[in-house]
Amino acid sequence: MKPKILIIEDDKPTINLFEEVFSMAGFEIEVLDLGQKAIERLKEIREGKKEKPDLILLDLILPDMNGISVLKEARKYPETKNLKIYALTNYSSPESNQELTNEGIDKILIKVQYSLNELIEIIKEGLKSK
Amino acid sequence: MQKEYLILFSILISFIIGLFVYLKERNRQTGSHFLIFAIIITLWSISLYFYNNPILLSAFEWLKITLSLTIVGIFELFCFIIVISNISFKKFKIPLIISFILSATIILALFVSGLMIEEKSYLMMLHPQSAIFFLLLFIYGAFGTAILFERSLKSSGIEHLQAMYILVGFGFFIISITCLNVFIPLLTGSREYLWLGPIFALFLVGSLAFAIIRYYLSETRVILMKLFVGAIGTTLLILPFLIPSFNLKILTTIIFLLFCILGYYLIKITHEESKRREEAERLAREWEKLARAKNQFLLSLQHHLRTPLTPIKGYLERILEGTYGREENPVIKEKLIEIKKLADTLYSLMEGLLDVQGLKVGKRTLNLEDCQIGNLIEGIVEELRPQAEQKSLYLKFERASLPTMKLDKNRIREAIWNLVDNAIKYTNRGGVTITSKIEDEKLKIAISDTGIGMDKEEIDYFLQGKLFERGEMTKKLYGPGRGMGLNLSIEFIKTHGGKIWAESGGRGKGTTFWIGLPIKVE
Numbered sequence: 001m002k003p004k005i006l007i008i009e010d011d012k013p014t015i016n017l018f019e020e021v022f023s024m025a026g027f028e029i030e031v032l033d034l035g036q037k038a039i040e041r042l043k044e045i046r047e048g049k050k051e052k053p054d055l056i057l058l059d060l061i062l063p064d065m066n067g068i069s070v071l072k073e074a075r076k077y078p079e080t081k082n083l084k085i086y087a088l089t090n091y092s093s094p095e096s097n098q099e100l101t102n103e104g105i106d107k108i109l110i111k112v113q114y115s116l117n118e119l120i121e122i123i124k125e126g127l128k129s130k
Numbered sequence: 131m132q133k134e135y136l137i138l139f140s141i142l143i144s145f146i147i148g149l150f151v152y153l154k155e156r157n158r159q160t161g162s163h164f165l166i167f168a169i170i171i172t173l174w175s176i177s178l179y180f181y182n183n184p185i186l187l188s189a190f191e192w193l194k195i196t197l198s199l200t201i202v203g204i205f206e207l208f209c210f211i212i213v214i215s216n217i218s219f220k221k222f223k224i225p226l227i228i229s230f231i232l233s234a235t236i237i238l239a240l241f242v243s244g245l246m247i248e249e250k251s252y253l254m255m256l257h258p259q260s261a262i263f264f265l266l267l268f269i270y271g272a273f274g275t276a277i278l279f280e281r282s283l284k285s286s287g288i289e290h291l292q293a294m295y296i297l298v299g300f301g302f303f304i305i306s307i308t309c310l311n312v313f314i315p316l317l318t319g320s321r322e323y324l325w326l327g328p329i330f331a332l333f334l335v336g337s338l339a340f341a342i343i344r345y346y347l348s349e350t351r352v353i354l355m356k357l358f359v360g361a362i363g364t365t366l367l368i369l370p371f372l373i374p375s376f377n378l379k380i381l382t383t384i385i386f387l388l389f390c391i392l393g394y395y396l397i398k399i400t401h402e403e404s405k406r407r408e409e410a411e412r413l414a415r416e417w418e419k420l421a422r423a424k425n426q427f428l429l430s431l432q433h434h435l436r437t438p439l440t441p442i443k444g445y446l447e448r449i450l451e452g453t454y455g456r457e458e459n460p461v462i463k464e465k466l467i468e469i470k471k472l473a474d475t476l477y478s479l480m481e482g483l484l485d486v487q488g489l490k491v492g493k494r495t496l497n498l499e500d501c502q503i504g505n506l507i508e509g510i511v512e513e514l515r516p517q518a519e520q521k522s523l524y525l526k527f528e529r530a531s532l533p534t535m536k537l538d539k540n541r542i543r544e545a546i547w548n549l550v551d552n553a554i555k556y557t558n559r560g561g562v563t564i565t566s567k568i569e570d571e572k573l574k575i576a577i578s579d580t581g582i583g584m585d586k587e588e589i590d591y592f593l594q595g596k597l598f599e600r601g602e603m604t605k606k607l608y609g610p611g612r613g614m615g616l617n618l619s620i621e622f623i624k625t626h627g628g629k630i631w632a633e634s635g636g637r638g639k640g641t642t643f644w645i646g647l648p649i650k651v652e
Contacts, residue, residue, distance in 0.1 A: 011437050011440075011441075013438070013441040014437065014440050014441050016441070017440070017441045017444045017445060020448075021444070021448070024453075061433055090432070090433050090436035090437050090440060091429065091432065091433040092432070093429055093493060094493060094494070094495075110436075111436065111440045112436040112439050112440045112443065112477065115443075115447055116444050116447055116448065117447075
């Protein structure tokens with residue numbers, strides 16, 4: 001079965017690229033472009049209405065909220081606490097990195113710093129170590 | 131009799147301080163709450179005075195009034211603490227309403243005969259139920275202290291000091307009043323020191339006022355100076371009329387005139403100094419604001435520049451990999467490779483710029499590790515050799531034995547790389563030689579080329595850090611966009627505690643760029 005990746009990202013060109021690249025790499029992709037949608041999805045996962053993704057790629061700057069709030073929401077409940085979440089963002093500051101680490105992020109990736117092949121490798125590696 | 135004067139004096143001063151602060155802070159809630167509090171303290175002091183020296187009403191009645199004013203006063207003090215701590219009243223709505231009702235009930239109970247206190251020929255008897263009165267005072271005191279304590283811990287600078295002043299005044303007042311009303315009567319059986327209350331209250335009023343008007347203290351200094359000069363001036367003016375001797379009259383008049391001149395300058399200097407101080411404080415605040423704004427701007431710039439570059443780089447990578455089919459036209463393919471290189475250049479320039487700015491504002495720090503700089507330079511030489519060979523230039527590294535140093539490898543590499551790259555760019559005949567030596571506990575690396583060279587004026591420009599200044603000179607020197615790499619090198623070396631300087635025999639005689647780094651041998 002294809003690994004499921006939930007991408008929380010709002011930049012349209014980036015979404016198009018990721019959708020294309022990750023589905024070709026053999027992942028099942030779903031994109032949510034608002035923090036609120038991500039929060040709702042977490043609720044549905046808690047209630048058992050939706051399946052857990054194998055990995056969440058979380059952008060930090062979303063139109064309606066900070067990505068860290070989504071991470072906090074996930075870590076708050078036992079059902080979503082152990083979800084594998086990578087911050088995949090172009091925003092980084094020592095403060096935000098510290099906060100992400102405190103909130104239990106699994107990895108922080110700066111989008112622009114990796115080639116697509118490198119990203120796919122990192123994700124495949126991450127999916128192996130469940 | 132002196133006792134009475136002291137009390138009247140403190141009553142007057144409390145009121146004046148209240149009025150003074152109110153006039154200064156008229157537009158803010160703190161000002162009006164402080165005035166109300168000062169008025170209550172004034173009234174409380176007056177009623178306490180009459181309790182000790184009863185007129186119009188009996189001492190018993192004055193005691194009831196004093197106790198009522200104590201409750202009103204401490205309630206108002208609590209409100210004042212909330213206001214000055216910038217807490218919304220809404221947050222304390224329910225406790226405030228409850229305590230207001232409780233206070234009003236206690237005050238009413240005080241006036242219902244025999245409910246809380248009882249008159250027994252000037253010996254006032256407190257009933258057990260009046261413990262509620264002390265409980266209420268205790269709750270107000272504890273809450274007020276807690277709020278102030280939290281604020282003093284959480285805030286810094288002026289706000290912290292403000293909370294501390296109030297806390298000290300408040301604490302001192304509570305301790306002294308408890309001593310006067312509880313411990314001293316219990317220990318000595320005498321209540322004769324109760325009259326000291328207004329004087330301790332004056333201390334509280336003073337410390338609160340000081341906390342509020344700290345901002346205006348420099349102005350207060352001017353007022354004090356004016357008062358001082360005025361008092362001495364008036365004395366000197368009256369003196370000639372009191373002195374019988376004519377010569378002394380003349381002398382004191384001359385002294386008075388001289389003092390007028392001196393006084394004028396004294397006031398002027400104090401005034402100017404206080405203005406300067408205010409201006410300096412304002413600038414410091416402004417600077418802090420700007421630094422914060424710059425920081426925010428950089429973070430947002432980082433995000434906005436990187437976002438479109440991610441798909442640009444990503445799609446180019448995929449096109450060149452042949453994901454969308456093979457590109458048959460070699461010209462298109464060549465141009466695409468060119469675009470990919472430019473996107474990478476843009477990316478590294480942007481990251482470099484953000485990196486330098488991040489280091490400057492302290493948002494990024496050096497990643498120090500053990501580094502064999504000789505190997506690092508050799509790596510750079512190998513990387514840039516094809517570029518040099520393309521222009522038929524030699525590129526040499528005359529390696530000496532160098533210590534292992536704690537350096538940020540990537541940034542030092544970038545710094546040296548840019549200098550060598552520039553040297554190759556600006557040389558058309560001959561080549562580039564890199565040498566290194568240890569001198570004065572510094573590692574010195576020289577990158578010498580046989581290129582276009584720099585004249586004295588250009589070197590001065592460079593040394594003064596005018597790399598990015600607009601003007602003919604800079605254009606001539608670095609051309610558009612060329613200064614960027616050099617600027618990165620300078621900043622990276624600077625954050626390592628080192629510096630870059632240049633030497634040249636003049637136009638056409640080549641240039642040597644020096645890097646000096648302090649050695650931190652492990």
